[in-house]
Amino acid sequence: MYARVDEQPDRSPERVALVTGANRGTGRAIAAELAEAGMQVWELNRNPSGSPTEIICDLSEPAELSAAITEVLQRVDRLDALVTNAVDRYFAPVADIDMQRWNAALTVNLTSIVATVQQTLPLLRRSQGSIVLMGSHAGTRFFESGLSYCATKAALKALCEVLLLEERPYGVRTSLVSPGAIANEDGDRSPMKMSTVSVAKVVRDLVLNPSDVAVGEIELRPASLGPPVVAGLDRLQSV
């Protein structure tokens, strides 16, 4: 369905990607897939992955983030893909929200993404590159105690649409990936979840798509579906 790396016209010099939160979970798998596809992958990690091309930074600290991106940009001569993957999951009922935790979650899940996009756009424009925003079903399916997660993931839909309008004239394509359950913890073999590697392959294909295609949004669900706790019309009893 998607172009593979060997169908891409521009393979030299080495293409470069930047991935946030790549020390574990889906981000680690995305970084590995992009590297496997021949890209040089830079990571912005709070805790180290051990990669020689990682910069340690806390995305909830704007000055740290800006300095980290500046360092990456000083060490690369091109940037072809940005994958914003890191997430701060803070769950609490609205009545109990701790505003410090709320602000941190909003900063990591939304503000840091806008800042990262803004700072990397000049290089992404130059390479006619792509941006992949990791969203979630939580951006369209809201739940109790999930406000900071749901609201920030919903906001990524707006960010994606605005970037598609503003940046396609400069050749930059943006995609929102909205997955359901991913087995992001090491050792999780749940058949009801997608593996990090499978999700990463979708991200890799988005990055490697032919340059005349912009995939606005992709929604991913685990292929297996267990019996629902509540089914049919009864689902409407607890909306």
Ligand SMILES: NC(=O)c1ccc[n+]([C@@H]2O[C@H](COP(=O)([O-])OP(=O)(O)OC[C@H]3O[C@@H](n4cnc5c(N)ncnc54)[C@H](OP(=O)(O)O)[C@@H]3O)[C@@H](O)[C@H]2O)c1
């Ligand atoms: N897991 C799912 O079921 C699922 C479903 C739908 C969508 N998604 C989305 O897919 C993406 C990856 O999810 P995941 O479950 O694989 O993530 P994860 O395993 O929970 O890992 C989260 C990543 O974000 C990093 N991070 C969190 N706060 C940070 C901060 N302040 N500064 C820098 N890095 C920070 C973490 O770093 P540390 O190791 O330092 O904490 C870690 O690398 C997320 O955008 C998530 O919303 C996940």
